[in-house]
Amino acid sequence: VSPVGRRAAPPRNAVEILATGDELVRGRGSDTNFAALARALGEEGFAVRGGRLVGDDLDDLVAALRAAAARARVVVMSGGLGPTRDDLTREALARLAGAPLVEDAPCLRRLRALWRRRGLAMPPSNAVQALLPRGAVALRNRVGSAPGILLGLRGGARVFALPGPPRELLPMLEAEVLPRLRRLPGRVPSRTLHAGVFGMFESALGERLADLMDRDAAVKVGTAVKDGVITVSVHGEGPAARRAPAVHREVLARLGPAVFAADRSGLPEAALAALRRARATCAFAESCTGGLAAARLTEVPGASAALLGGAVTYADAEKERALGVPRALLRVHGAVSGPVAEAMASGIRERTGATLAVSVTGVAGPDGGSARKPVGLVWFGMAGPGGVRTVERRFTGDRAFVRALAANTALDLLRRAAEALRAGAPAG
């Protein structure tokens, strides 16, 4: 009994997404899997109809699976594959298929091997993770212990059940789910291209791309913004798939140097790539970001090719000791000021010998603001072979947002300085 009674058979490329977990319905964690799955499936030419989140309740889970399988040929679900008693996905799938749960010998061997590698004895309760509904296929999990499950239903729908933790789900989506989906009939050819943009308001970008973002255009141009980083997506389906690259080129041309990536790489990757191209090393001196800018750059494998190190100087005494900021400068201008940002950047550059050094000092909030130096005021120093310059920004938002924007701004300053260095302009 489908709740969408008016509809005939679902389109052949329709997908439904499902997530289970009491932590979700109790609001103990935001689900990020839905967005990641929707994006990946959309880019493969599937149309995500919708998704449902349910708690760890067997009846609710079975009902949600049944409804999803009535709406779409493919159902991708996450969660409920752990070893504890509130992990009900195996049981729900067995009930949905009317099949018993049976132990999968290869899965059990892999589980035991995983625990051996951890140097531990496998707790007996973990053996339930090797149970599959009879006739189902185990999906290999190379990161965690829970295998995924692929279950084909009598009506023709396929259910892919994946573990909830994104670091397990995302690699399994790539390695186990998408290759199988690509072999399904009914997929519509599609092409999605991206651009990463920093240093521009979303509304200004929208004005520059207004005609391309027309809702009725065959090639869809959309934006998503997070912590100041705008991701532009260019998507074409069917005949429009072939026109997506030309629209993408036009987007890049119109946005110019604000574009840090012509694909989906992040700002840290772009900064590191620019540093490597310029054969430059770098260092950070951070106050209000407390190490976040350096932490973001070191998210990227191979960061050691450019990053020497940095100082987190939260206390003013540390700004003096670790960076040589003169006490008088701190007293006269205050820690959040252009002169101190300049001294911090020069100080860490001299001490580490890095080609480029960036400093951050600001008022992250919620307290510590004043009329002259409000919450959100952040000063940056950018030191290079050509000297030091400072940049002032005023961000609006809470502590986490101000810090995230400040770290991103530091990375973008580094990226632009490295690009300028390579182009022969004096950095700084």
Next chain:
Amino acid sequence: VSPVGRRAAPPRNAVEILATGDELVRGRGSDTNFAALARALGEEGFAVRGGRLVGDDLDDLVAALRAAAARARVVVMSGGLGPTRDDLTREALARLAGAPLVEDAPCLRRLRALWRRRGLAMPPSNAVQALLPRGAVALRNRVGSAPGILLGLRGGARVFALPGPPRELLPMLEAEVLPRLRRLPGRVPSRTLHAGVFGMFESALGERLADLMDRDAAVKVGTAVKDGVITVSVHGEGPAARRAPAVHREVLARLGPAVFAADRSGLPEAALAALRRARATCAFAESCTGGLAAARLTEVPGASAALLGGAVTYADAEKERALGVPRALLRVHGAVSGPVAEAMASGIRERTGATLAVSVTGVAGPDGGSARKPVGLVWFGMAGPGGVRTVERRFTGDRAFVRALAANTALDLLRRAAEALRAGAPAG
């Protein structure tokens, strides 16, 4: 036609959540409203059954609303109230109620006043935001332009429709939705308590709490895990609400020192609180985490009360320069080793004068591992008034996970050292 055919009338405190927006089903942005709504509603004694995300499709939206209203007395939805053609919530609600859309004069006046305050003429298309299904009630929006809508359905269900942007939705939830919900009959008393746990596998925790986690227990005990942090929740409804605190106390007693918080605070908050209670200052020396441990601690407002600063020493030369790690030690043992972790912790402690200092050096991957020092091997140094000790951990996972776990381990070492200091034991 409800897809949950086996169920009778929904519990009187059941709530369903719904979100609409093409950006959601295309994965261009993560929905954070669901978690915020679920938490707020749960704490008010409502039981969130589940939620659904649908695109901007009128049929899908009406079907989702109808299914939600069959499952729960209260439906809270977000999105689709803007002025553009893909904003379909008003029309969907009108269709659901079988009522025409009529212009609400007070809403129209407020809209015009808002645009006047912005110093702009209201675009004619925005007048649609003053349309409501006949019989519906407008919910005041003090932040943005779209009013919310409260619609009572013949079956007794109430639908609260709110705008999608969190900065509009959250204040409206507080001011317009929760006060009305508190007046509804049938609200079930409920109590949810939490515990934060670190330093224990989820399966080991599950075994220790097996009897309490029984699915048929009146008080529900559940777990969620992220980056090694296990959040235990204890939830009781109706008569079981009064028994939740006793179960919570039992959980805390069984898990002992692995519990870092008896509420929903995170590890950084717990570490900072322990440092403040011990009147201790702290410093970090980070290699593979690249500043992440310090960045996590400084997420907490007031971190400056304890944190002096730290060094990000990615290059070995920086470990020598900024921390005084002897070159011979690096040559003989390698950067990822107990002796180097020890020298890093002592070095930053001496230089900053902090009471407690923690160091991190490891192989985050994906490259750089060897048979003797595999990816995931991380050494920690913990220096305090009583000396230095080192801790070795072997984490399994990708670079981001190894770094996140290492940063959390550093914070937990700091938390435990501060607690020991306060208890009079020599730290380190």
